[in-house]
Amino acid sequence: MGRIKEIAKGARSLIGSMGVTLKHLKDEPVTVEYPAERAPISPLQRNAIRLIEKEETPGSHNCIACLQCEKICPSNCISITGYRPEGLAMKRPETFDLNFALCSECGLCLDVCPTATLGYTKVYDKAGYTRADFFHDLLEEYRETEEQVVEHLREADRRKKAEREAKRKAEAEAKAKEAGDAQ
Amino acid sequence: MTPRTFNDIFGNPYLAVLAATTVIMGYLTVNALMIIWMERKVAARMQRRLGPTERGKFGLLQSIYDMGKLIGKELITPTHVNKGLYLAAPVLVFAPVLALCSLIPVSQSWVFHDYDIALVLLLAFSGLAVIGIFSAGWGSNNKYSLMGAVRSVSQTIAYEIPLILSALAVVMMAKELNLYQIVAKQEGLWNIVLQPVAAVIFLISATAETNRAPFDIPEAESELIGGFHTEYSGMRFGLFFFAEYSNMIIACSLATVLFLGGWHGPLLPGILWFFIKVYALIFVMMWFRWTFPRIRFDQLLSFSWLVLTPIAIANLFVTAVVSKLV
Amino acid sequence: MKETPPPPANATTEELLTQLGPLVHLDVLENLLNQARARSLWPLTFGLACCAIEMMAAGASRFDMDRFGSGVFRPSARQADVMILAGTISRKMGPVVKALWDQMPSPKWAIAMGGCTIDGGPFKYPGQYAIVEGADKIIPVDVYIPGCPPRPEALINGLLMLEQKIKAGKKFHV
C-alpha cells in the first residue's frame, strides 16, 4: 500500500510543477526586444570613458594632462601627451588615447582626475569587425572647439593676473597708508 | 463501414503507393518544421520570453532557415568512425517513419491502407527506430555516443512493454486489431473514458519511446554532450532532428487513434478533429519537456519495470474481467 | 574578377566597409545559403569565465537571443555554427580552443566577447605568463565585442553584425 501512496504523491507533485509552468504560459513576456526597444540604463553605468564638458572651459573638456589617470590605470589603457599653449599656466592634452579592449571599467581614473573631467559614454553595445575600433581618441569630439577654449583660458588667465595685480597694488597702498598713519 | 483505401481511389497500386508517399512526406516535412517552431514558441512562452520573432511574421520562417543552414553545412565524417554504421544510422532512424505514418487512419472516408492487423504492424515498426539510434551511437566510436546508444536500447526495451500492454487493453475492449474499426467503435464514448489508466501509461511510455524529456537520457545534453548524435553534423544531424519530431507526431496520433476517438467529434469535419487532438497531445509532450528535470538512467528502468508494467498488467486483468461480465 | 588590394593593417570597420566592394563575386547558391546561415546561428555552449555569465544572460528571458534563432546552444562542436569565446583564454586552454575550432563544420564563425579575447583585457601586463592575449592569436575572429564584461545587448549587437557580415558575403578576416 505504501508504494501506491508514494506513487500518488509523486504524481501529484509532478502535476503541481506542471501547474507552475502553465501559469507562466499566460504571463506577459519580460523580453526587451533589444534593437527596437532599449531597457532604461542606470545613470552611473560604466562604459568607455570620455572627456566631459566643464563650465570653466565652455564647449570643451578641462583636462590639464596631469597624467594621474594614466598612472593609476591598472591595465595601462590610457596614453596622453600634453603640450603647453604659450601664455597659459595650465597644460592641455595633445593626444588622449584609450585602448578600450584593455579597460576593466574600474572607475579609478574618474576618482583620481583633479578636474573631474572624465565621465562614461552612454554607448553600451559596441561591437566591431576589427580591433582598430577600440582605440578611442577622446579628443576627437572637441577638435574644433579647441582653439576657442585655449583663447578663453588665455583670456581668463589674463583677467586673473590683472586681478592679482590689482589686489597686490591695493595691499601695497593699504600697507603704505598704515605705515603713513603709524608714523 | 469500410473506408476507401488509396488502391480503390487510384486504381492501380503503383500510383496509390506514389500518392501515399508524397502525401505523407509532404505532411511530415511541413509538420516537422511547424512543430520545431511550435516547440520553441511554447518553450519561450512558458519561460516568459519571446522565442523566434525576427524571422518572418511570428518567426515562422525560423525552421526553414534552420533547415536551409543545416543543408548548407559541411558533412564531417570523422576518421575514427566506423563508416558503414555511421552513414547508415540517420537513414535507419528515419526509415520506419514512412511505414508508421501510412498505417494511421486519419479520416472517416479514406485511409492509406486498411489492414486487419494494423496495430501489430505499427508497434513492430516503432521498435525499428532503436536500431538506427544504436548504430549511430556504436558507429561514431565516441565514448559519449556509445553510452547514449546503450542507454537508448535498454530504454526502448523497458518502455515497449507498457506501451504494448496499454494498447492491448484497448484491443481487448474493442475486440479488434484494425485501427479504423477501433476508431469507428469509439463512436459515442472515447476509450479514454473507459481506460484512463491505460491512456496515462500509453502517453508516458510513448514519450519515453520518442526519447523526449523527461526520458531523454540517450541524448542527455548535460551529461553526454550530444548522446548518440554527438559526431553528426549538417543534414545528418538534421535527419535525427527530423526523425525525432516525426516520431513524436506518430506517437501522438497513435494515442489519439487508440484513446481519444480519432475523428469523432461534434460540428467540425472528422479530419480536423483528428489534428486538433494530435496537436493537443503534442502540446502536452512539450509541456513535459519544459517542466521536468531528467530522470536518472537506473530510476528510468526501475520506473518502467516496477511501476508501469505491473499497473498495465493489473489494468489488463481488470479489463478482461469486466469485458467478460458485460 | 578584379583584384582588390588587401585592406590596410589597422583599418577601422568604416574604412573597411567603404573601401572594399564585394571581394569576390559569390554564386547564387552560396549567396542563398548565406541568407539561411545568417539567420540561424547556433552558438557552441562554451563559457570560459565572467563573460559566459553575460552570454547566459543574453540567452535568458530578458534579452532572449532566441529571437534571432540563436537560442539553440549546441553542446557538441559538430553541430555549432558560431563559437562565442566568452572569457579569458588561458595558455592551458589555448590548444583546447584550437581543437574545438577544428571540430566545427566548415562555414563557422567566431565572436570574441570581452576585452580578454580582444587584447588580453585587464590581465595584460608585461611578464604575463598565464593567458593568451587575444583570441585571434589562435583562431580567426569575425566580430569583436569590447567590455569587461560586455552587456548582453552588446553580444546581441555583435550577433547582428555577424549576420550583416554573412549576408553581405564579405570574406575579410582582418
Next chain:
Amino acid sequence: MAELIQIASDEDRDTFYLNMGPQHPSTHGVLRLRLHLKGERILSAEPIIGYSHRAHEKMAENRNYIQFLPNPSRVDYLSGMIYSIGYCQAIEKAIGLEVPERAEYIRVICNELNRISSHLLWFGTFLLDLGGVTPFLYCFDDREKILDLLDLVSGSRLTYCYGRFGGLVNDVTDDFLEGTARFCTAFRERLREYDRLVTQNVIFRNRTIGVGVMRPELAQQFGITGPCLRAMGMARDVRRDEPYGIYDRFEFDIPTRTASDCFDRYLVRIAEMEQSMRIVEQALAKLPDGPIMAKKIPRKIAPAKGEYYFAVESARGHFGMFIVSDGSEIPYRIHLRTPSFANLSTMRTVLPGTLLADTVSILGSIDIVLPEIDR
C-alpha cells in the same frame, strides 16, 4: 587514495577513461574531470584544473594596492561584490582606516543582494545540469532584477568595483532603496513558486536525495566551508563566527541540514536566500544618514611591514586573503584562499562509486566557479 597513474595494473577489459573535458555543458566553466569508468559506474575521478588560471596572485605583486582593486571581483565573478568589498575591508583593517556607518550598511545590503544573485545563478545551473531548462530561465529573470539594483548603485552588472579603501564610490539613491524593498517582497513569493516547481518535484527529489553524501570527517580532512559544510550539520559561517564589518548587529540564523547530500545542499542555499533577505530588510530599516567616504584617507596606501589575514563569507564559503606587506606600496604577496578550491578537492573521494549522471548533480550541488579555483 586509488593511485591514478598506474593504468597498467587494473587493465580490466571493460573499464575506460572518459574526459569530462574542459568544454562540457555541466562543468560550470573549464574544469576537466578525468573519470575512470566501468560502464557508468565511476571507479576514480581526478579533477584537472588550471584551464582558467589568470595569475591574479602574480598581478598582485606588480601593482599597488589600489590598482589591484578590479581583480578580486574577477576571481569569483558570481560574488563579485563580496570579494571586492572584502578586499577593501582587508586593507582597511591592515592600515586601520575607519569606514562611516552609512557605508557599512550599504556594503552589507550590496553583499547580501550579491549573495542572493549568486545563489540564484547556482539554482538555475544546478537545475540545467539535471535537465530542467525552465527554472534556469526563471532564476535569471529574478537575477536580472538584482543586477538592475546593483547597476543603479555601482554602474556595473557582474564585476563590481564599487568599494574603495575607506568607503564607497557613490551614494545610494532612493529608487535603489525602494527597488530593494520591492524585490524582497516579490522574491519571497517567487521562492514559494520554486518550491512547488522544483523542491516538491519527485523527479528532482529522486535525482538528489541520497546522492553525493559527504561523510562528516571530510569537513576537517578537506577544509570544506560554506553551504557544503552547513549541509553536514555544522552551523559555521564567517559572518557569525568572526563578524567583520557590522554583521554582528543583525540577527539572522545559519540554516543547516544533517544528511549532507545534494538535496540538503540545495535546501541550505534556498534557506540562505531567505536569511540574506532578512539581513537586507534589517539593514534597510536601520540605514543611517551621513557621508559614505572616510574623512582622511592616506595618500599612499602602504600597510606596515608584516602579515595580515582577513576572511569574509562569500556565497561559496570562507574566502581568506593572506596579505604579506614589506611596508612599500606594492604588496609583497597576496594569497587568496578560495572556498571552491577546497570544496572541489573532495571530489576525489566523493565521486568514486557514483553513476555518471550523479557526477553532474554532485558537481552542480557543490557550486564551484572555475576562475576562483584556478585564480
Next chain:
Amino acid sequence: MSEASGLAAALAGIASLKTAEAPDAKSGCQGLHTVGREAIVEVGRVFREAGYMLEMLTALDMRAAEQAMHVVYQFNRFGAPDRHRVRVVVPAGEAVPSLADLFGSANWYEREAFDMLGVRFDGHPYLVRILTEEGADYHPLLKDFGVAPAAAEEAAGG
C-alpha cells in the same frame, strides 16, 4: 578555552617549535609559530587530533632577504576562530615533508605551492603541476620570474 590550552600543551611538547609572542589583532591569527622542517608532520598531527582543519598552505619567496623559502601553514578550527600560523623556513631548493596523508586538502595546496614557487614536498603521492600549462618549466611567483613591469619600477621609484 580548555581545548586551546590542551592544544598549547601538546604543541609545547614538540622540540623545535618556537612560539612567537602574542600577535596583534591585525594579523588575524591567534598563534604564530615557527618550526623546524622535520617537525611539521608532528605539528600537523597535533592539530589534526585537536580537530583543526588546514585552512591555508602557501609559500613565500624570501630568498632576497634570507636565502630561504617560507612555507606558511595556517590551521583553524570550525567555529570561533583560533588560527595558528606555523612557518617553516627551508633553504631554496630543499624539500619539506608533505602533510598529504594527514589532510586531504594539503594534497592540492602542496601541488599549488610546488607549481607556483617550486617548493618540493617529500612523500606527496602525486606532486605534479596543477595550475600552469602542461610542459611549463617555470615557477611564476618567484620574485625573479619575468621582467619587473613598469608599474612596479615606477611606483617603487615614484
